[in-house]
Amino acid sequence: MKRWVYVLFCCLGAESALAQDTQNYFDDPFLQVTAGVANCPVPQPPGMTQAELPAAAHVRSQHGGSCFRAGRCRLPDSYLYDKEIIPRVKIYLTQDDRYANTSIWAQGERRLVTLMGCVQSEQQSQEIERSVNLIDDVMGVINYLMVGTQATPKYKVITPKP
Helix, strand or coil: CHHHHHHHHHHHHHHHCCCCCECCCCCCEEEEEEEECCCCEEEECCEEECCCHHHHHHHHHHHHHHHHCCCCCCCCHHHHHHHHHHHHHHHHHCCHHHHCEEEEEEEEEEHHHEEEECCCHHHHHHHHHHHCCCCCCCCCCEEEEECCCCCCCCCCCCCCCC
């Protein structure tokens, strides 16, 4: 087993080293929610290489169905919620004028909402996290929002191609 993991790790590392293009094979939702901060580092959209796809598919099949089997989801796969949740995040946050001075991107995966981008204060970041957590079907929020634009983002950013 250890040998197989090592081989897989080496292959995936070699694939990454070649800077292969990634694709959003599972069509995970990713939206820019607000755009009120200039020069906010733009998050890298979800994606993976074709070599990473089989391992990701296995993990997703295990995680996606466990929610339903445990009786915590009404749909048979927790990933089925994401395409509804992320547009609702955008509607919810854009209807609140307190967040017009932010630049936020939201990504959904397994009823978890990842928030990335720039806000004006730590308090505003916490308010946004609490607000998104109240949206129906959201299981949790991963808050990668940063105050201002000068900090190092906690998320991968788009890098210009040479």
